[in-house]
Amino acid sequence: MSSIAAQFVRRGRKIVAIGRNYSEHIKELGNTRPKEPFFFLKPTTSYVSSGGKIEIPRGIIAHHEVELGFVIGKGGRQISPETAESHIAGYALAIDMTARNMQDEVKKKGLPWSAVKGFDTFTPIGAFIPKSTILDPHDLRLSLKINGITKQNGTTADMIFRIPRLIEHISSIMTLEEGDLVLTGTPSGVGPVAPGDKVECTLADSNGKILDAIDFMAIPRTGGYLFKP
Helix, strand or coil: CCHHHHCHHHHCCCEEEEECCEHHHHHHHCCCCCCCCEEEEECHHHEEECCCEEEECECCCEEECEEEEEEECCCECCCCCCCHHHHEEEEEEEECCEEHHHHHHHHHHCCCCHHHHHCCCCEEECCCEEHHHCCCCCCCEEEEEECCEEEEEEEHHHECCCHHHHHHHHHCCCCECCCCEEECCCCCCCEEECCCCEEEEEEECCCCCEEEEEEEEEEECCCCCECCC
């Protein structure tokens, strides 16, 4: 076991987030289905561990996107799909928080998404789950509740591009390193998180066994960036 991988929140160097990897989520946002995996980067400073606070920046409409993440245990570049699994150390339950109104504006202008996805606390994260715990990462249930009401409830079986293909694609562009987290996309049901909301997520196997559960409170961010459309 790579100690870096098991401590990825403190020691990992990057977060690679896959976009548009679930058909129903693509439809709900009116986006185009990608012909190959599409990804963006998030800073590791956006991590906040379960029990922490999600800070909602001033002027931002923040949306939740619950996701399965996998943690790289053995680095590499130009990794084949056939050997991809050997590069995974484990998994994690995560939320890819998104400044949706800001994203809408920058997309119109053809500008990058770094700020949209990169605010402090915009990657709420669960515990490291060793690879041996999960027999099939493409047969898991992701769910998210806001104030006790289910908003997202999907299965990783619906991924358009599966994990070996994601590893192949990312590593054909940039080296994957020990402790990197790859977020694999979100099912449908994304929506707003407002200050005062309680956010709860679970990751379960095909038998309903809970593999991880995380919770956060949303609070207003004091100071910092103010979004003005």
